[in-house]
Amino acid sequence: MQTSPNPDTPGSAVRIRKAASVLLLRQAGAGFEVFVQHRVNTMDFAAGMVVYPGGRVDPQDAQAVSRGEIPAQLMAAHALRWAGCSVAEADTEAQREENAGIVLAAARREVLEETGLLLDAQQLLPWANWVTPAGFPRRFDTYFFVAALREGQEPVHQTTEAVVSRWVAPQALFASLERGEIKMMRPTQRTLLDAMALGGIEQITAAQHQILSVHPDGTDTSSASPVRDSELCPRNF
Template structure:
């Protein structure tokens, strides 16, 4: 099933919150990112190269309600997500929603790679919303996470044919050769990481995150991204 736009109205396709994580590790000459090559039968992002992640589920809200996440961390994440839909239910709900997204990021990484991240390793990075006209729509919150010694993700998801570490340069070279496909949010979030230079600089940066609502024509790998620039504060 393709991810190309199909005739639809926004009301026909609900927007689900989701989380996606750029797992990073040091490598010779820079850093590597952990990616998955999705199977061609998926109903969203079929055949695409993606990061570990998935939609927010009810159990993620339960994790927040049970006090499994540090309130101070959730307050900080709510602040960083302030220019996204996280405030749509009001300021009093922002920290809980930030917690649901963080819990989803941890859970999805664990389910797909066997790696349970410390909540503090997950740093807010970007927010992209699938445009109207797609069969599935997601309000996706991207995180970056620098892995520590001994933390090694595995390939253990049936949604992908392979999971692997790769340098951003090699990944984009494969894209240019037409060997792989990457949606625009995947490309842009990784390009933004590359612009920071090193993992240390990526983690130290504080992106001014605003929701990106791309033109539907910009959602596949062959088109340029519009209106998605990100500013970083020292």
């Protein structure tokens, strides 16, 4: 497990594509629930895994930024949070802010496409950044966000990439993982465990931890078995 800078060697044969993934959260009693998708087994990436809504950055996300759909002040704030990640690898502050706006626009679009829910851009908060290791046929530089849903905001299952989408308590999700009933990749587990460590939604959305790009080894990221804290780098919280 390594954090920034990217340890990959120059000339990697597989292009690393930027992507966005969103932990949609809602209050549930004294705790919270997270909205997850159970991906179909025929997908060419993360087949059969439990994931969050998300997908790769598309050209339309840059167009959304150009149209002014993402507030400039919000892009600037996100650029600061992503300072330890690849979006900060730009020559000018304006370019870094635009990069931050693009991944934010991608997160917002993917949630809309996969759940029918159009989030206020302000609801999407930077959370973590993980990069698929070298040696995989598809590689993603994934920007994870958290979003606490407001009253009346109800995501639905409307993606063909998953067999079902549902709300679930994190504790129940990890219990299913321990029993071997579901599979979750390391980044999915770690991002949720870090949210659980903070307690409730109020604490999660108030977090201002330093975000560093995480470059796991192939065993960490491909394994569907439960995470053990000793296997991974320390939390940034």
